[in-house]
Amino acid sequence: MTDYVALLRAVNVGGTGKLPMSELKSMGEAAGFADVRTCIASGNLLFTSRLGEATVRKKLEQQLHGYAGKPVGVLIRTAAEMARVLADNPFPEAPGNRVVAIFLDSPPPADALDDVRHRKLERLACGTREIYVHYGDGMADSRLTIPAAKTGTARNINTVARLVQLFAAH
Numbered sequence: 001m002t003d004y005v006a007l008l009r010a011v012n013v014g015g016t017g018k019l020p021m022s023e024l025k026s027m028g029e030a031a032g033f034a035d036v037r038t039c040i041a042s043g044n045l046l047f048t049s050r051l052g053e054a055t056v057r058k059k060l061e062q063q064l065h066g067y068a069g070k071p072v073g074v075l076i077r078t079a080a081e082m083a084r085v086l087a088d089n090p091f092p093e094a095p096g097n098r099v100v101a102i103f104l105d106s107p108p109p110a111d112a113l114d115d116v117r118h119r120k121l122e123r124l125a126c127g128t129r130e131i132y133v134h135y136g137d138g139m140a141d142s143r144l145t146i147p148a149a150k151t152g153t154a155r156n157i158n159t160v161a162r163l164v165q166l167f168a169a170h
Contacts, residue, residue, distance in 0.1 A: 001034065001048040001049065001050055002048065002049060002050070002078055002079075003046070003047075003048050003078060003079035003167050003170070004033075004046070004047055004048070004049060004053070004056055004076055004077065004078055004079070005039075005044060005045065005046050005076070005077050005078075005079070005082060005163055005167075006028075006043075006044070006045040006047070006056070006057070006060050006074050006075070006076055007043065007044060007074070007075045007076075007077065007103055007153050007155060008024070008042075008043030008044075008045070008064070008072060008073065008074055008153065009043070009072065009073030009074070009075070009151075009152075009153040010072070010073065010153075019043065019067070019068075021038040021041050023067065024038055024043065024045050025037065025038050025045070027045075027060065027063035027064060027067065028045050028047050028060065028063075030063055031056070031059040031060055031062075031063050032049070032051075032059065033047035033048065033049050033056065033059075034047065034048045034049065035047055035048045035170065037166070039159075039162060039163055039166055040159060040162070042155075042159075043153075044155070044159070044163060045060070046163070046166055046167065046170075053076045053078075056076055057074050057075075057076045060074050061074050073151065073153065075103040075104070075105065075152070075153055077103065079164070079167035081128075081129075082160060082163050082164050082167065083164050083167075084128065085101050085103075085127065085128075085130055085160055086157065086160050086161055086164050088127055088128070089101070089132060089157055089160075090125040090127075090132055091123060091125075091132065091134040094134045094136075096156060096157035096158035096161065097156050097157075097158050098134060098135045098136070098138060098139070098156075099132065099133070099134045099135070099156060099157040100132070100133050100135070100139075100154040100155065100156050100157070101127065101130045101131075101132055101154065101155055101156075101157065101160055102130060102131045102132075102133065102146070102149040102152040102153070102154045103129065103130055103152050103153050103154070103155070104129050104130060104131065104148075104149065104151070104152045105129070105151065105152075106129060107126075107128060107129055108126045108127075108129075108130075108131050108148050108149075109148060112126055112131060112146075112148035112149075113126065113131075113146075113148070115146075115147045115148065116144065116145065116146050116147075117144075117145040117147075118142075118143035118144055118145050119144055120136075120137070120142070120143075120144075121135075121136035121137050122134065122135055122136060122142060122144050123136065124146070130152075131146060131148065131149050131152070133146070133154075
């Protein structure tokens with residue numbers, strides 16, 4: 001069995017709209033996953049499965065499409081991958097609520113940061129399948145645009161750390 005986290009895009013932020021975490025948990029169970037639980041009301045589903053990443057993603061996307069009536073973006077990571085994202089944070093000195101990992105389906109292209117627009121004090125770095133951003137002045141006033149991250153979903157480092165803790169405690 002592999003420990004996974006599904007990171008949903010646009011939950012409670014417009015696009016997909018409101019999704020009660022109890023519904024998300026039920027969808028994970030209906031997809032056949034074990035040890036299903038949620039973390040924070042922003043679309044984080046932890047579970048175990050014998051299936052591979054592509055299959056669990058497809059099963060969950062089907063459940064979400066049935067609920068929302070339209071596609072909902074889902075990114076999948078294993079517990080080990082989440083621990084690596086946390087360990088590889090290139091901005092460990094910065095407060096965790098000002099650093100995000102933008103999760104992507106595949107490794108960012110070599111030129112992923114070349115097309116960044118509206119950059120002020122933000123610092124950026126590429127990870128394995130992530131783009132890290134340190135928002136020096138916070139996210140509220142940032143107009144940063146990262147074209148390579150348009151289909152990704154972001155979690156701040158505090159949330160990543162919480163997910164890693166939940167895996168370790170299970």
